[in-house]
Amino acid sequence: MRMAEGGMASEEYRTFLQQPSGNMDDSGFFSIQVISNALSVWGLELMLFNSREYQSLMINPINEKAFICNYKEHWFTIRKLGQQWFNLNSLLTGPELISDTYLALFLAQLQQEGYSIFVIRGNLPECEAEQILRIMRVQQQQRPRLIGEDEAQTSAGYAFCDEVVDEDEELKRALALSRQDIDVEDEEADLRRAIQLSMQGSQEAGSTGGQKEMLTAEELRKRRQAYFDRYVQLHDQQQQPSQ
Template structure:
């Protein structure tokens, strides 16, 4: 898969990564996308001014921040659409009535771009195979034809908006190579930083500087996490779907919640499960402390009673 261009996450520039992974090259930079966003802002300002520059609506518009970009590197769907228009490409909302009436099998499309809140990523066909080119992954992830529809359905369930890419994508080396050969993936890519996070978790648990109670608490919490994870995995249809749910949930962690004009603003089912998990952990930890306190109180009471009896017992 060395021939596949895969731009990894840098800051909050996932819109740039999404476009470049789609086009398979360094076609757009933050400066170029910012120029498109500023042009859109100016066009919106001119339209608002047509109603009168002295109106309350116009003054309010001028005071509002740009809806097409922000300082973190976020860019709106309008910016992405205009950037793709440079290459003669257009986007159609996957679950729109217009598209659904066409009844096209997803495997016959060329590419999709997906958005949830501030995160954008590309799913593209190269040769005869599909790949998840999410910039949060350490590398491209192979998606089988039979799994593609389930993959997209799962994204929609999680609250993602999906857009179909229409038009002729630029030629790329990976597409040319994969037309004459197929690749197999023995091990799926992980999320960036996942290995480091696991190592730190192990180090914190085994750190000799931790007290016995802290280590015990970490072990108890880890067991609860494992039990909850197993219970969720048991409800999944297949291993791939379970991996996908975990990846999507992790990819959304740490995001803020500004408005995005991407179509769907539905809250993710994965986010609710995370909230329930945190609440369940707090409840069980409290129950654990209550049990420990009850056992400690019973022990002290028994010891005090034994000492009193031994002090009043008459000698033989």
Template sequence: MESIFHEKQEGSLCAQHCLNNLLQGEYFSPVELSAIAHQLDEEERMRMAEGGVQTEEYRTFLQQPSGNMDDSGFFSIQVISNALGVWGLEIVLFNSREYQQLQIDPIHEKAFICNYKEHWFTVRKLGQQWFNLNSLLTGPELISDTYLALFLAQLQQEGYSIFVIRGNLPDCEADQILRIMRVDQQQRPKLIGEDEAQRLAVPQVTDTALPGDEAPLDEDEEELRKALALSREHMEVEDEEADLRRAIQLSMQAGGADPRSPGAVVAASSSQGSGSAAVKETLSAEELRRRRQAYFDRQTQNALAHASNTAGEEKDSGTKPNQ
């Protein structure tokens, strides 16, 4: 992971971070991207001037702010496209009719850039593995081949625009290393600032506490500790529910059927291993509802069993009266 270039968020320069994480190096600065944006602005001004510099449309255009950049550090898709053009790369809209007709499995691509409102980030293959290089994360996030399609489908559901990168990306150290070895990731990276937020939320032992001593918790602190523990349990269940929702969303898109049609739901289950071939079976809306209900029932039973076991352990660990 150390060899992977991962530029973290600074201000609103996510377009710069997206490009540099894609190209795996400090290839673009705000100054260089601003120069591209100004060039695009000038080309647009010249086209508007062809209709006459005395027209109302031209005067209105001059009064409007640039659509290619702003003072916060935002850059448009046109700026990103032109910046990639310097390296002989082009972008293709992932969900466009032309691209979808090619029926290319996402794992056979090289990289994607994703945009929602004013945030850009890169998903790229390095060696034989995929990584989420979002600048809002504390580090690269490993994405398995079987999960990649689900991940992209979830982004689309959340309103992201996804673009496929076409062309030869420049060579980089991480790609060379990961061609001969694979990495494992035991813990997913967190959002920047998440650790600090959790640290502030959890009561800390004072500096005066001696090694081995435990600071006594008053009633409010004890309730907070229990609430945090319960919250973590709920987050684990919600993560599994989120995976189910991603699978359902992908199933709606897998067969090219209209997801708004109750009878056109297709379930896709990805095979384990290097490929991502799917076995499809047609499900009715009622059958899908029953499967979801069965899933949530199992989660409830597991939670009840866990609570019962915990209560039994606490009872057994109690002190026995003197004989």
């Protein structure tokens, strides 16, 4: 609009239209200068996450409100809505819920991948999602995937919950899964022993009362089948979502 003030038919204006812009393109990319100026309209400012100035503040990431991440010509936002963090990457099939514990690790991983991370400082404008999630939390039932990674994958699912999930309950679930892993390892050890016996052929297995019995092919088959059935059952239990 500024350039057109001198006349849309002017040589300067035609030359300007032919020159590619370094601040935006047709794909939707905007430069950091454009984003910074746009945020300033709302009284917000950007601060480089790994800058000495910001690191000297010693602020825990979970106490911030939002981050903007950039790699090459792709931007995405990590934002706190209510009391929960969400990865709002448009390349995913839906928003990804990020726990407070995982947030710092997630940011560190992005830095290792070459992302530039900017902290948004200031009071973010109110939005409907903020108002709803301030009252109740959500649990993610299904993690989103990258768009195109699995065409059959549906959007991420969420369920509202009236109560906050107790960390002790999460610990109990983790311990239960670890016990299942131990059970599976024990079963695998039994299977290895059975296979070893079958390879030995006439090897005798010790039994109570000083008696000895031969492990026949049919008995070995039954043991393998019993192990397989138990393993499949435990595997199915582990694959079921905990939330």
